[in-house]
Amino acid sequence: MSPFQKDFPILQKQKDLVYLDSAATSLKPQGVIDAVNEYNSSYSANVFRGLYSISERATEAYEKARDKAASYIGASKSEEIIFTKGTTESINLVAYAWGKLTIEKNDEIVTTVMEHHANFVPWQQLALENEAVLKIVDIDDEGMLIFRNSKNKHTARMVNLSEIITKKTKIVVVSHVSNVLGTINPIKEIIREVKRLNPRCLVLVDGAQAVPHMNVNVSDLGCDFYAFSGHKMLGPTGVGVLWGRYELLEKMTPFMFGGSMIEEVTLSRSTFKSPPGKFEAGTPPIAEVIGLGAAIDYLTKHTIGKIREHEVELLDYMFSKFNRLSYVDVYGPLIPKDRAGVVAFNVFTENKKLIHPHDVAEIFQRDNICVRVGHHCAMPLHRRLHIGASVRTSLYLYNTKEDIDKLFLSITKVKEVFG
Amino acid sequence: MDDLYRELILDYYKNPRNFGAVNKSTHSYELNNPLCGDKIRMEIRAENVKGSRDQVIKDVKFSGQGCAISIASASMLTEKIMGRKTSYLQSLTKDDIVKMLGIELSVTRLKCALLGLEVLQKSIRGED
Secondary structure (H helix, E strand, O other): OOOOHHHOHHHHHOOOOEEOEOOOOOOOOHHHHHHHHHHHHHOOOOOOOOOOHHHHHHHHHHHHHHHHHHHHOOOOOHHHEEEEOOHHHHHHHHHHHHHHHHOOOOOEEEEEOOOOHHHOHHHHHHHHHOOOEEEEEOEOOOOOEOEOOOOOOOOOOOEOHHHOOOOOEEEEEEEOEOOOOOEEOOHHHHHHHHHHHOOOOEEEEEOOOOOOOOOOOHHHHOOOEEEEEOHHHOOOOOOEEEEEOHHHHHHOOOOOOOOOOEEEEOOOOEEEOOOOHHHOOOOOOHHHHHHHHHHHHHHHHHOHHHHHHHHHHHHHHHHHHHOOOOOEEEOOOOOHHHEOOEEEEEEEOOOOOEEOHHHHHHHHHHOOEEOEEEOOOOHHHHHHOOOOOEEEEEOOOOOOHHHHHHHHHHHHHHHHHHO | OHHHHHHHHHHHHHOOOOEOOOOOOOEEEEEEEOOOOEEEEEEEEEEEOOOOOOEEEEEEEEEEEOOHHHHHHHHHHHHHHOOOEHHHHHHOOHHHHHHHHOOOOOHHHHHHHHHHHHHHHHHHHOOO
16 A cells, blocks of 8 residues: 555545556646645735735745745755746747857757657757757666666776767757656766866756656755656646746746746836746736645655655565566666666567557556556667657656556456467 | 357457458458557459449458457458448448447447447458
8 A cells, every 4th residue: 555545535435446557647736736726715805916915926926936846955045946837938948048048159069868858859950950969978777877877787888978078069958757667777977977078068957757756966966957747746737947047038038928937028028027027927827826725745755765765665576576478578778777667668569569558558558557658759769769659657755566466467467369 | 148248259259260361352452450459451352343443342351360259250341241242341330240249338349349340340441
């Protein structure tokens, strides 16, 4: 049993639900639902604009959520937290507000083959538009980035970062945790080495799969930008965060223009607020941000360390069962404690023929098992693994050993139907 | 409903009818579904019908890889149009496919089911 289950109304309403798709979005605890409802029913005013009490209350709650987000990821000041629609918007914000004017012809952007499309396509397009070079770091068979000095074993294909980072490298963009492989990248070491080779090179980290599950401290990591989503960490949909170093945010041009982000507007020109206001044009997703604040409260109360412990325990159990199946290929690091709770795999017949992920998911869903199938917004990664698609399970605090038992029972059923 | 997925569809998936290549094909086309790696190729040999612009489908075969729904649907479709006119093929709609399979399909699986039809209709239209 998970001690957290009782906090999630959806699990009380659907006792049979085996939700293994938290990497797509997480379930919502009562506290978050209540916080959103409380705003909508008791003080649903716009922020910043009113001098009346419910507007002040809304503004206070909104800014408090900002403080909570800053403290949660170890940011030195709240002004470095920008609320966005999600990780995708956060990354695009940097690509537009920083990248468009900074990346010049023949400059280099470094990314990896394991990235989610949100942290790949914007940079690919920016490189194409500005005639820059997109360098793509490869992975090994265990789904680890092939850097020497990282935790993995020394193979012939390892590269030194010094072979990748040059004077012309302007930014390195990398995921903290892979949303398919579950690989936890050694971000701190990577950043240290990148900055040693080129102190002016920036690093942006996609933390969508990290922040919900493990302790993240941006000051400790040494990155320049960090992006994550509220809805993957028990918060509502429609909200996410971009953290950026203040000196950088100050220099960047705005992303969107309009109300709330201006200081003064005349007929011929406008001046803009300082960060974070500069990057929050228009009415923000107030209810959702307040909900995110409540989600952070919940995670803080239960301590992220305990949540990670719970997931590792489940992973140990899961892998002990996977290891007994000869007809399943699991992707990513083989040692449970080295990876996050995202586990993608494929099932095969006796004759080693692939059982299509769609068909696997069809059988699963009859047992109320929720997984994702396809390329998980990581087509370059799937091509690199030489597969078209995979079945992806992902764990979170509300999952239990029973969930895993049911999963494996279903896998056996798939085998029975398809051979 | 459950049984249909198990028996009929599975049968066509495991023992696909009309799988392979067509001798002297007059039309061919293939499509990938990048969302999941499904790939269906269709080859047709069609002959003219005297006094009309219509043609008769003398032979049709499919090949490729995909999930049970996409393969079974493609296979059933080849049986459905074998010996029929190309105008008949062009008249087939998504509802005809759903009826042919005889099961309820979610939005996602509908895409799988329609892949074969899309390939066939595009091959006749001579699309690139």
